[in-house]
Amino acid sequence: MIGASREALDAARERLEALTDNTRVDAAALATDLAAVTQLLHRETALRRVLTDPAQEGERKAELIRRLLAGQVGGEAVDLVSGTVRARWSASRDLVDAIEELADTADLIAADRVGALDSVEDELFRFGRVVATSPELRSALTTRDDSAAAVAAKSALIRTLLGGRAHPVTERLVTRLVERPRGRSLDAGLDALSVLAASRRNRSVAVVTSAVPLSDQQRRRLGDALARLHGRPVQLNLDVDPAVLGGISVRIGDEVIHGTIADRLDEVNRRMAG
Structure with missing residues (x-):
């Protein structure tokens, strides 16, 4: 806007x-x-x-x-x-x-x-990863058929996937997005919800994709460096994708940077110094 x-x-x-x-x-x-x-x-x-x-x-x-x-x-x-x-x-x-x-x-x-905001934020991200890796699920949840029967089927699928497994707020948010996308892609809608959840704690969201899981030390270093760079806490949403081939991809909003883990940390430090 x-x-x-x-x-x-x-x-x-x-x-x-x-x-x-x-x-x-x-x-x-x-x-x-x-x-x-x-x-x-x-x-x-x-x-x-x-x-x-x-x-x-x-x-x-x-x-x-x-x-x-x-x-x-x-x-x-x-x-x-x-x-x-x-x-x-x-x-x-x-x-x-x-x-x-x-x-x-x-x-x-x-x-x-009720102290569940962190859980909801994490569940939204995890659900997005599940959708990203399942073309069949994505197809079922994004059908353009807006008939009452089709909408009811999508709602039932969300209940099966999240009912009793996720916080009720997560289920409501995802259900509304799936039932009434209003022209948005499912990915974009889930990303927007994650950002909205993070903003309530005055922090940004960084989607970090690496070939192997990051160690606790690497997560702390990257989180601290990004927080200094952006001037606010940064929530790291971590994903593992072997296609990254030993490197790391960090996305915050529209900014996407690729490289090795060491290169990414060095680049953040250089930008801070500049």
Whole structure:
């Protein structure tokens, strides 16, 4: 997002944080309500355009969405969404993306409250690795058939894979992504969720792929070096791929660097010195 949408999203994030500071607010229920609003706005193109029309007064847009959502979702979701539509948005899709991020964040807050955020973050990464190595599973979860039967089949598959094996928040996040990808690839969606989870602890995510498992010392050295480079803690998501041929690949966001383990550490140190 850029411009007005970026500012509107930042303000919406702050409202969500303020709202969920009150532990009496059920963050998981709020996430479910916001996910339902996401689907409504995704489906109703005309409504989405009205709510992001800069010619419309913010209060009129807020009153419209309050009327539509009253009795359909909880009061906290109504207040949060009505405040969000008051803002200016650069594109109508940005509003939907923002509400969806708020839904995912609310679920992550629910996990954080019970000390499960690290587990959820790790489970999202591990599930992504499983999908990456199983073309059959990827095909089953990414079919373009959006019929009710096909969506139900994908949900059932996620329950089989994660039910009882992963935290409920992980299962909910993955299920929503699989059921309603909204044009995203499964890989991109899982990566975005991992980054969102890491950001709650004010840290970045580095996907580290090596030919053999890194030793504890190598993990510490790489983690410390990347943290110094980026000015914040870095979560290392480790993957082993013999195709790397004795080297290492580190990806943080759009930055991808290949080399041997020693070369990668030396390069980080050189960049720090520069």
